[in-house]
Amino acid sequence: QSALTQPRSVSGSxxxxxxxxxxxxxSDVGGYDYVSWYQQHPGKAPKLMIYDVNKRPSGVPDRFSxxxxxxxxxxxxxxxxxxxxxxxxxxxYAGSYIWVFxxxxxxxxx
Amino acid sequence: EVQMVESGxxxxxxxxxxxxxxxxxxxxxxxxxxxxVRQAPGKGLEWISHIKSKSVGGTTDYAAPVKGRxxxxxxxxKNTLYLQMSSLKSxxxxxxxxxxxxxxxxxxxxxxxxxxxxxx
Numbered sequence: 524q525s526a527l528t529q530p531r532s533v534s535g536s537x538x539x540x541x542x543x544x545x546x547x548x549x550s551d552v553g554g555y556d557y558v559s560w561y562q563q564h565p566g567k568a569p570k571l572m573i574y575d576v577n578k579r580p581s582g583v584p585d586r587f588s589x590x591x592x593x594x595x596x597x598x599x600x601x602x603x604x605x606x607x608x609x610x611x612x613x614x615x616y617a618g619s620y621i622w623v624f625x626x627x628x629x630x631x632x633x
Numbered sequence: 634e635v636q637m638v639e640s641g642x643x644x645x646x647x648x649x650x651x652x653x654x655x656x657x658x659x660x661x662x663x664x665x666x667x668x669x670v671r672q673a674p675g676k677g678l679e680w681i682s683h684i685k686s687k688s689v690g691g692t693t694d695y696a697a698p699v700k701g702r703x704x705x706x707x708x709x710x711k712n713t714l715y716l717q718m719s720s721l722k723s724x725x726x727x728x729x730x731x732x733x734x735x736x737x738x739x740x741x742x743x744x745x746x747x748x749x750x751x752x753x
Binding site for chain 1: 679680735737
């Protein structure tokens with residue numbers, strides 16, 4: 524199972540919106556509505572931000588939203604804030620209870 | 634408050650074995666489906682194993698790189714998740730996190746991780 528494809532880095536200024544893409548195949552992203560997104564600050568454990576494509580766990584700001592079209596899922600962060608600077612990972616169900624992660628995207632807040 | 638504390642990491646020689654533990658609290662562990670996810674130094678996340686609750690059979694699944702070498706298990710009486718690792722390779726060097734499962738395929742809560750270094 525190959526890793527999902529994410530851009531290595533994205534950037535935006537405070538207050539702007541950024542979108543991070545996550546491309547897979549019909550065997551993972553395109554085949555199931557089970558895409559999740561994680562935020563990881565340096566030296567910390569990852570934190571779940573979005574699950575089941577577009578659901579937010581309790582406590583996650585509504586500035587974070589998820590979507591999916593075909594084999595590509597997206598995470599959009601609106602009203603960018605300094606504390607959003609982190610690494611972001613997508614993850615998809617790939618059938619038979621197997622999960623596959625993306626390579627990660629470094630978000631820089633300018 | 635949900636808490637998961639991993640332990641058991643350390644330095645091990647190639648070909649050696651190690652058992653990781655994850656002590657859980659703040660939720661009904663026996664009902665939880667659990668995972669191990671690892672992160673090699675400076676690299677991305679990699680899902681490696683999953684165990685369902687005993688109420689639905691306690692079945693397990695593994696990623697290809699660890700299948701046949703790693704064994705996930707659980708002791709619901711101790712609220713503890715385990716990962717028995719054998720035939721370790723240098724590429725198994727990573728921080729190992731235990732996580733809960735939210736829904737079908739999301740890691741809801743994460744422990745702080747434990748570092749495993751495989752080196753001679």
